[in-house]
Amino acid sequence: MKQSHLMSLVEAITNVIVGYGVAVVTQIAIFPIFGLQATLRQNLAMGGIFTIVSLLRSFALRRLFEAILLRDG
Template sequence: MKQSRLMSLVESVANVIVGYGVAVVTQILIFPIFGLHTTLAQKLKMGAVFTVVSIARSFALRRLFEEIRSRTHHRS
């Protein structure tokens, strides 16, 4: 069964929100182990940067694999 566009959007938004939360919580837990001390505001900003980079990476890989799939499909 194919996923609807709305559910694809909901999944993407949920993925971004969860990823952002994971990035911030990971910083809170890991930074002190390495002697890094930042404010919560700094952690939130860094989490936002990591999230944007992750979205760009995910998009680029998705388009690359779609191009590969498209070329493979057309050869068949």
Template sequence: MKQSRTMSLVEAITNVIVGYGIAVVTQILIFPIFGLHTTLTQNLKMGAVFTVVSIARSFALRRMFEAFRIH
């Protein structure tokens, strides 16, 4: 059975939210090990940037693979 468009959207949004949370928590835990000390606000902003980059990468790869599939 195919996934509905609504559930695909819910899955995509959930993936982005979870990814953002993981990015921020990872930064908070890992940055100090490398001597980087950032505020929560900075971590939230960096997480947002990483999330936008991840969405753009995912979109570009999906379109590239779709183009390969068509030809």
């Protein structure tokens, strides 16, 4: 069964929200191990930046693979 556009959007949004949460929780847990201190606000901001970078990376790779598929297809 093919996924609808709406469900693809719901999946993408869920992925971003979960990824952001995982990034922030990971930073809060890992930074002290390396002697780094960040406030909750700083962790939230860094998580946002990492999320944007991840979205851009994912989009670029998806477009690259689509171009390869079209070229070879």
